Amino acid sequence: MQAAGLFALGHDNAPIAKELRVSVRSAQRLHQAWEHGGASAFGVEGPASRHAAPARFQPPGPVPPGGGA
Incomplete structure (x- = not known):
């Protein structure tokens, strides 16, 4: 990491x-x-972009019959 140097x-x-x-x-x-x-x-393991995005940033999956709520 650059800061360490x-x-x-x-x-x-x-x-x-x-x-x-x-x-x-x-x-x-x-x-x-x-x-x-x-x-x-x-x-730090590397760029943040290499990690999966949290679920709140993932597009919604298919809606089950009946709306799922």
Whole structure:
């Protein structure tokens, strides 16, 4: 993750937040996680688009006879 490299170089949270387009508070949380567990502490497996969308974002399935309600 890009943030881990920037933290390792000693960059401050504000410039990292600006570069990553997140809030300074989010950068602070990432930095704290990195300090406690390195890049693996971020728990990131890849781009979010690779994960299935939650059910609320899935198109509705077929409606059972009688309306299903």
